Amino acid sequence: MPVKAKKETLGFQTEAKQLLHLMIHSLYSNKEIFLRELISNAADAIDKLRFEGLARPELIGEDNDFKIRIDIDKDAKTISISDNGVGMSREEVIVQLGTIAKSGTAQFLDSLTGDQKKDAQLIGQFGVGFYSSFIVSDKVTVESRAAGLDASDAVRWVSVGEAEFEVENIEKAERGTSVILRLKGDADEFLDSWRLKNIVKKYADHVSVPVVMKKESIGVDDDGDKKKKEEDEVVNTAKALWSRSRSEIKDDEYKEFYKHISHDFLDPMTWSHNKVEGKLDYTSLIYIPAKAPFDLLQREAPRGLKLYVQRVFIMDEAEQFLPLYLRFVKGVVDSNDLSLNISRELLQKDPAIESMRNALTKRALDLLEKLAKKDAEKYQEFWDEFGQVLKEGPAEDFNNKEKISKLLRFATTNSDSNTQSQSLTNYVSRMKDGQDKIYYVVAENFHTANNSPLLEVFKKKGIEVLVLFDRIDEWLMSHLMEFDGKQFQDVAKGSLDLGDLEDKAEKEEKTKVEKQFKDLVKRITDLLGEKVEEVRITHRLTDSPACLVVNEDEMGMQMRRILESAGQPIPGGKRTFEINPEHPLLAKLNDEADVDRFNDLTMVIYDQAMLAEGGQLEEPASYVKRLNKLLLELSA
Ligand code: ADP
Ligand code: MG
Numbered sequence: 019m020p021v022k023a024k025k026e027t028l029g030f031q032t033e034a035k036q037l038l039h040l041m042i043h044s045l046y047s048n049k050e051i052f053l054r055e056l057i058s059n060a061a062d063a064i065d066k067l068r069f070e071g072l073a074r075p076e077l078i079g080e081d082n083d084f085k086i087r088i089d090i091d092k093d094a095k096t097i098s099i100s101d102n103g104v105g106m107s108r109e110e111v112i113v114q115l116g117t118i119a120k121s122g123t124a125q126f127l128d129s130l131t132g133d134q135k136k137d138a139q140l141i142g143q144f145g146v147g148f149y150s151s152f153i154v155s156d157k158v159t160v161e162s163r164a165a166g167l168d169a170s171d172a173v174r175w176v177s178v179g180e181a182e183f184e185v186e187n188i189e190k191a192e193r194g195t196s197v198i199l200r201l202k203g204d205a206d207e208f209l210d211s212w213r214l215k216n217i218v219k220k221y222a223d224h225v226s227v228p229v230v231m232k233k234e235s236i237g238v239d240d241d242g243d244k245k246k247k248e249e250d251e252v253v254n255t256a257k258a259l260w261s262r263s264r265s266e267i268k269d270d271e272y273k274e275f276y277k278h279i280s281h282d283f284l285d286p287m288t289w290s291h292n293k294v295e296g297k298l299d300y301t302s303l304i305y306i307p308a309k310a311p312f313d314l315l316q317r318e319a320p321r322g323l324k325l326y327v328q329r330v331f332i333m334d335e336a337e338q339f340l341p342l343y344l345r346f347v348k349g350v351v352d353s354n355d356l357s358l359n360i361s362r363e364l365l366q367k368d369p370a371i372e373s374m375r376n377a378l379t380k381r382a383l384d385l386l387e388k389l390a391k392k393d394a395e396k397y398q399e400f401w402d403e404f405g406q407v408l409k410e411g412p413a414e415d416f417n418n419k420e421k422i423s424k425l426l427r428f429a430t431t432n433s434d435s436n437t438q439s440q441s442l443t444n445y446v447s448r449m450k451d452g453q454d455k456i457y458y459v460v461a462e463n464f465h466t467a468n469n470s471p472l473l474e475v476f477k478k479k480g481i482e483v484l485v486l487f488d489r490i491d492e493w494l495m496s497h498l499m500e501f502d503g504k505q506f507q508d509v510a511k512g513s514l515d516l517g518d519l520e521d522k523a524e525k526e527e528k529t530k531v532e533k534q535f536k537d538l539v540k541r542i543t544d545l546l547g548e549k550v551e552e553v554r555i556t557h558r559l560t561d562s563p564a565c566l567v568v569n570e571d572e573m574g575m576q577m578r579r580i581l582e583s584a585g586q587p588i589p590g591g592k593r594t595f596e597i598n599p600e601h602p603l604l605a606k607l608n609d610e611a612d613v614d615r616f617n618d619l620t621m622v623i624y625d626q627a628m629l630a631e632g633g634q635l636e637e638p639a640s641y642v643k644r645l646n647k648l649l650l651e652l653s654a
Contacts, residue, residue, distance in 0.1 A: 024186070024187075025184060025185070025186035026184070026185055026186070027182050027183070027184050028112060028116060028182065028183060028184075028185065029116075029181055029182050030116050030117075030181060030182065030183065031116060031117040031118065033117075033118050033123045033124060033127060034116060034117055034118050034149075035181055036127050037118060037123075037127070037141075037149055038149050038152060038179060040130070040137065040141055041141065041146060041149045041150055041152055041153060042152050042153060042179060043134070044134050044137050044138040044141060045138055045141065045146065045150065045153050046153060047138070048138070049153050049154050049205060049208075050208075050217050050221075051146060051150055051153075051221075051283075052150040052151050052153050052154050052199075053099075053208075053214070053217050053218065053221060053222075054217075054221035054222065054274075054277070054278070055146055055147055055148065055150045055151075056099040056148070056150075056151065056197055057086060057099065057218065057221065057222045057225060057229060058222075058225070058278050059147075059148060059197075060086045060099060060100075060101035060103060060195070060227075061086065061101075061103075061222075061225045061226070061227050061278075062103075063101050063103025063104045063105065063194070063195060064084045064086070064101055064102070064103035064104075064227050065103075065331035066103065066104040066331070067084075067102075067103045067104040067105075067165055068084070068330055068331065069330065069331055069332060069333075070104065070165070072330070072358050072359065073359070074166075076166075077104075077165040077166050078165070081102055081192065081193055083102075084101075084102060084103070084227050084228075085101075085102065085227060085228045085229070085230050086099065086100070086101045086225075086227055086228070086229045086230065087099070087100045087101075087229075087230050087231075088100075088214060088218070088229065088230070088231050088253075089231075089232065090209055090211055090214065090232075092209050094200070095200060095201050095206060095209065096198055096199060096200050096201065097198075097199050097201065097208060097209070097214070098196050098197065098198040098199070099196070099197045099199075100194065100195065100196040100197075101194045101195055101196075101227075102192060102193055102194035103165075103193075103194050103195065104164065104165050104194075105162045105163050105164040105165055105167075105193055105194050105195050106162040106164055106173070106195065107164045107167060107171070107173065108171075108173040108185060108187065110164065111160065111162060111173050111175045111185060112175075112185060115148060115160065115175055115183070116183060120144075120145070121313060121316075121319065121320075122312045122313045122316075122319075123144075125312060126140070126144050126312055129312070139283065139284070141283070144312070145281035145282075145283075146281075146283065147281070148197075151197065151199055152179040153205075154199060154201055154202060154205035154208060155179075155199035155200050155201055155202060155205070156178060156179065156200060156201075156202050157176065157177070157178050157179075157199075157200040158176070158177055158178075158179065158197065158198070158199055158200075159174065159175070159176045159197075159198040159200075160174070160175040160176075160195065160196070160197050160198075161173070161174050161175075161188060161190055161195070161196045161198070162175075162190070162194070162195040162196070163190040163192065163193050163194065163195075164193075165193050169189050169190055169191055170187070170189055171187065172187065172188050172189060172190030173185060173186070173187055173188065174186050174187075174188045211231060211232070211234075214231065215231060215253050218231070218253045218254055219253060219254060220270075220274065221274055221277075221278075222254050222274075222278075223254045223255045223271060223274070224254075224255070224257075224258070224259035224271055224274060224275040224278065225254060225256065225278065226256060226257060226258040226259075226329070227256060228252040228254065228256040229252065229253045229254045229256070230250050230251065230252055230253070231250075231251055231253050232248050232249070232250060232251070233248070233249050233250070233251035234246055234247070234248055235247050235248075235249060258326075258329050258352070259271060259272075259275045259303070260275075260291065260301050260302075260303040260350055260352055261301065261329060261352070264291050267291070272286075272289055272291070272303075273285045273286060275303075276289065276305045276348065279324055279348060279349070279350060280305065280307065280348040282307055282308075282309075282348075284307070284308045284309055285308060286305040286306060286307055286308060286348075287305075287306045287307065287308045287389070287396060287399070287400055288305070288306050288385060288388075288389050288396075289303065289304060289305040289306070289349075289385075290302075290303070290304050290381055290382075290384075290385045291303045292381065294377065297373075298353075298355055298370055298373060298374060299353070299354040299355055300351060300352060300353040300354060300355065300374060301351070301352045302323075302349065302350070302351045302352075302378055302381065303349050303350050303351075304323070304347050304348070304349035304378065304381065304382055304385065305347065305348045305349050306346070306347065306382075306385065306386070306389070306400060306404075307346060307348060307403075308399070308403070309403055310346065310403040310404055311346075314345075314346060314404070314406075314407060315406065315407070317342060317345075319345075320334075320335045320337075321335060321337050321340075321342075321345040321346075322334075322335040322336045322337035322338070322339065322340065322345075323335075323336050323339050323340065323347075323348070323349050323350055323351045323378075324336070324349070324350040324351075325339075325350075325351055325352075325353075325360075325365075326350060326351070326352035326353070327352070327353050327354075327356045327357070327358050327360065328352070328353075328354055328358070329352060330358060332356075332358070332360060333362065336351070336362075336365060338365045338366060338371050338375060339351055339371070339374060339375050339378050340375065340378055340379060340382065341375070341379055341411075341414055341415050342410065342414060343407055343408060343409075343410040343411040343414050343415065343422075344379065344382050344383075344407075344408075344411075345407065346403075346404050346407060347382050351374065351378065353370075353374070355370055356368070356370065376417075379415070379418060380418070380421075383418060383421045383422065383425065386400070386408075386425050387421070387424065387425065390425065390441075398427070398437075398439055401427045401438060401439075402438075405426075405427060405438060406488060406490060408422065408425060408426070409426065409488065409490045409491070409494045410490065410494075412494060412497040412498050413493060413494070413496075413497040419497075419498070420501075423442055423498060423501050424441065424442065424443060425441075426441065426442060426494075427439055427440060427441060428440050428441075428442075428445070428458075428484045428485070428486065429464060429468075429484070429485045429486075429487075430445065430482050430483060430484050430485055431468065431473060431476065431477065431482055431483045431485060432448070432482050434468075436464035436485075436487070440484075442456065442501045442502070443502070445482060445484065446501070446502050446504060448482055449482075449504075450479070450480070450481055450519060452519050453481060453519055454504060454505075455504060455505050455506070455507040456484065456501060456504050456505070456506045456507065457476060457481065457482075457483040457484065457506075457507050457509050458483060458484035458485070458486055458495060458506060458507070458508060458509065459472055459473055459483055459484070459485055459486065459508070459509045459510065460486045460487070460491055460492050460495070460508065460510070460574055460575075460576040461486075461487055461576060461631060461632050462487065462576065462579075462632045463487050463632075464485060464487045466487075466631065466632040467485045467486060467487050468485050469630075470509075470510075470630065470631055471559055471561070471562035471564075471565045471627070471630050471631075472509045472510050472558060472565055472567070472631075473509065474558065474559050474560040474561055474562060475514070475516070475557065475558040475559065475560060476509065477560075478560050479516075479519060481519065483509060486576075489580060491576070492574045492576045492577040492580075493577065495508065496577075508574055509558075510566075510567050510568060510574065510575065510631070511567060511568050511569070511570050511572070511574065512567065512568075512569065512570035513554070513556075513567075513594075514556065514557065514558040524557075528555075528557055531555060531599045532555050534599070535555050535597075535599050535604075535608065537608075538597075538604070538607060538608045539553050539554060539555065539597070541616070542595070542597070542620055545616075545617055545620055545621075546595060546620070546624065548592075549592075549595075549624075550566075550592060550593060550594060550595045551569065551592040551593055551594050552594045552595070553594070553595045553596075553597065554594060554595075554596055554597075555596070555597060555599050556596035556597065556598060557598075558596070559596070559598035559600075559601070560598075560600070561601075562598060562601070562627075562630065563597065563598050563601040563603045563604055563623050563626070563627075564595060564596060564597045564598060564601075564604075564623050564624065564626070564627045565596050565598075565627050565630070565631070566593045566594070566595055566596070566627045566628060566631065566633075567593060567594050567596055568591075568593050568594070569594070572590060572591070573588065573590075573591075575593075575631065575633065578591055579633075595624060595627065597623075603619070603623060606619070607619055607620065607623075615648075615651075618644045618647060618648060619648065621640070621641070621644055622641065622644050622645055622648065625641045
């Protein structure tokens with residue numbers, strides 16, 4: 019016997035073993051999905067062969083009547099799912115069925131809680147796949163012959179779903195794969211062909227390949243006797259779902275199709291199905307998922323639509339059809355213009371792709387806009403899942419900036435909770451008379467931002483401020499610039515100019531106070547020296563003695579901290595120290611003759627301004643020492 023034909027026993031990769039185990043134990047309440055997964059794999063295998071056959075027709079040869087067969091053997095208690103698709107070689111079987119190549123697998127397994135219901139959902143999101151066979155079977159046999167290989171090069175893979183599997187070479191007359199499931203005692207409901215047919219209809223009606231089962235009927239034989247007859251019957255509609263007309267597709271069919279292409283377990287949140295005719299001729303069906311995947315924030319993770327050309331599957335994850343900030347959108351695009359030989363490289367250069375991308379981007383944004391209008395609650399769910407990614411939009415897609423701006427949601431000083439639920443349109447509609455800017459504050463988290471001293475005057479005057487605390491927020495704001503003709507203003511930048519929001523009396527009072535505190539400002543400036551850009555009086559504070567602000571054209575503190583924590587030193591960054599003349603501590607400081615005490619008090623106020631905005635002190639020990647000294651003097 020040649021070496022390659024030998025039977026060998028191999029172990030599952032650790033992650034595969036864990037997933038297998040989970041599959042058996044957490045999904046038993048939804049047993050029937052195994053059939054969806056196996057049909058989905060069979061259909062994928064046929065799609066792949068059709069595609070490879072474009073360049074190498076000999077791979078398909080005579081056997082070009084593509085179909086998936088489901089057979090039941092009641093005596094042996096088995097069902098088998100067979101296809102005449104691309105098949106697998108011995109090496110492929112070992113790798114594809116024994117390991118999990120998906121990125122983030124370890125991270126996913128770590129995220130499981132042990133709570134079966136929650137975990138079942140997580141596994142669903144991760145994609146259940148081939149291992150779902152073990153939900154219903156105690157032994158799974160896979161027999162496969164890869165396209166282009168001889169009958170004697172076929173392979174059999176067997177596992178009872180524990181740590182190991184066996185592989186050996188076998189003879190197999192036809193190309194393709196058969197998965198044979200020996201059903202567990204509590205799964206023999208699936209031996210009922212009527213039940214099985216219903217499941218196929220439910221989950222695989224949209225699969226473009228026919229799914230064939232045996233149909234028993236009573237016929238008459240040559241002698242005129244009644245006899246049981248068996249005939250093949252196609253169980254599904256077997257027409258690519260997107261090629262059918264919208265009006266004849268049920269919501270459930272759209273949902274099942276989504277699960278088929280996305281490997282998601284949950285229903286999609288919404289979708290949009292469109293046929294475009296004219297200069298370009300294509301059909302698209304795009305979906306917004308209900309839950310974010312694990313790798314949403316990883317910009318390199320695979321993404322994109324499934325590409326078909328004239329109903330022939332060409333590739334998964336064609337990322338050229340949507341911008342990166344819409345990477346959560348799933349779906350298919352089927353073009354009648356592209357060449358069947360199109361490759362990833364060619365896609366990048368094709369001018370037709372560019373206009374399809376623009377149209378699909380607009381379609382996806384319109385879909386979100388419609389969702390926001392129609393069902394604010396659902397849109398909120400969408401935002402909580404995917405808002406972080408949509409926030410990348412204004413920087414990436416200049417042309418759609420306005421459209422995206424309308425889709426953004428923020429927490430504000432009006433809401434007192436960190437839920438990002440307010441649109442800019444809402445904010446603008448609530449702006450005060452005389453207010454010409456959209457104000458925002460940025461900090462590391464909601465609490466710090468919402469309690470920033472910089473907000474004091476706004477709270478006093480009842481002016482709403484956007485409260486930003488996501489890592490991406492300052493980056494986002496640097497690209498937004500304006501909305502509805504109103505500029506954005508970071509409350510931590512520049513000297514506060516409330517414009518028409520201040521009356522004449524307030525302005526006169528300010529000028530008076532500034533004169534009064536001129537000497538104090540000079541003393542503090544001399545003391546702080548190089549530490550600050552400038553010292554000045556402010557009217558933005560009511561309760562706090564002082565705060566730190568950056569110049570209008572400087573990078574904000576939040577962004578600076580993020581970049582610096584990533585090891586990137588940023589030049590500049592000196593800030594202006596603003597003092598509140600209304601605060602009793604400043605009045606005290608103004609009267610302080612003792613130089614040491616003046617210095618200590620000033621430094622403490624300066625350091626506190628740093629602490630209040632969530633910053634770090636250069637010399638925390640000195641701060642503590644000074645503060646304690648002052649406290650002791652107080653009690654003396
Ligand atoms: P996925 O379908 O998401 O890739 P699965 O766990 O369902 O994950 O399948 C794992 C892999 O096994 C597939 O990617 C494919 O390479 C291989 N495979 C499974 N079923 C078949 C089949 N019927 N024909 C050919 N290859 C298959
Ligand atoms: Mg699969």
